[in-house]
Amino acid sequence: MHGAGNDFAIVDRRAGPVDLPPARVARLADRHRGIGFDQLITIDPPRDPGAVAGYAIFNADGSRAGQCGNGARCVAAWLLREEAARADGFSLDGPGGRVAARIEGEGIGIDMGIPDFAPAAVGLSRPEADRYVFRFGDEAVEVGAVSMGNPHVVIEVPEVAVAPVERIGRVLQDDPAFSDSCNVGFAQVLDVDTIHLRVYERGVGETLACGSGACAAVAVLARRGRVGERVAVHLPGGVLHVRWPGPGYAIHLAGPAEFVFEGEFLT
Numbered sequence: 001m002h003g004a005g006n007d008f009a010i011v012d013r014r015a016g017p018v019d020l021p022p023a024r025v026a027r028l029a030d031r032h033r034g035i036g037f038d039q040l041i042t043i044d045p046p047r048d049p050g051a052v053a054g055y056a057i058f059n060a061d062g063s064r065a066g067q068c069g070n071g072a073r074c075v076a077a078w079l080l081r082e083e084a085a086r087a088d089g090f091s092l093d094g095p096g097g098r099v100a101a102r103i104e105g106e107g108i109g110i111d112m113g114i115p116d117f118a119p120a121a122v123g124l125s126r127p128e129a130d131r132y133v134f135r136f137g138d139e140a141v142e143v144g145a146v147s148m149g150n151p152h153v154v155i156e157v158p159e160v161a162v163a164p165v166e167r168i169g170r171v172l173q174d175d176p177a178f179s180d181s182c183n184v185g186f187a188q189v190l191d192v193d194t195i196h197l198r199v200y201e202r203g204v205g206e207t208l209a210c211g212s213g214a215c216a217a218v219a220v221l222a223r224r225g226r227v228g229e230r231v232a233v234h235l236p237g238g239v240l241h242v243r244w245p246g247p248g249y250a251i252h253l254a255g256p257a258e259f260v261f262e263g264e265f266l267t
């Protein structure tokens, strides 16, 4: 499946366990010798009796993640297709707790929880600030940091098409100030309702779209008064829609969730 090009192998484990050690996930993620995906998402029996199903997130390198907005939307579409869930609203049991989902227009919308700007939530060993400066040699990079259930930093850039996404993404991910690395977003504000975004994901590299990254970018920019409550986030693979009334409120993510093929993996 994919959500705006952020692609997934969805493994349904409700009928029985499927062992997914990191080396196996990384082998399956290989785009030449495996299936190829940004994330493998499992659908699991829920721990929460109020939820239709649980899900777990594995990055392409086999590491685990605490949230994946597009993956959760694809799991919701899967459950809706088999009529296991109600189109007007149901809950999923994600790694960080309950996630509300529903059909919205042509796609799927989910509530992504309250953005948490506390450095401890991001795994960042710095005193809390709106902007953190990282210096690499002569270069200084200013970032905002927020947890969407997974760690994100957001850099506002004048022109995202020419932003040094891989170079800066890698150095920030490896910076010892982050206890568990981070996802790195590069955002260009077009107007209060529209941004362009590229995300260098932890455990993956640059993705065509990142749902939690879209929410993180809107949260960081909205807190600075750079964007409004409803923002269209244009990513290389498509458009995601984010709505955030402001601090203390949950942030909402909507967009496409598409089926591509079904099959059986043999390794």
Ligand SMILES: N[C@@H](CCC[C@H](N)C(=O)O)C(=O)O
Residues within 6 Å of the ligand: 006, 038, 039, 057, 059, 064, 065, 066, 067, 068, 069, 070, 071, 150, 151, 183, 201, 202, 203, 204, 207, 209, 210, 211, 212, 213
């Ligand atoms: N593509 C995702 C985020 C996946 C997890 C991330 N790479 C991490 O390690 O935190 C999304 O749509 O949110």
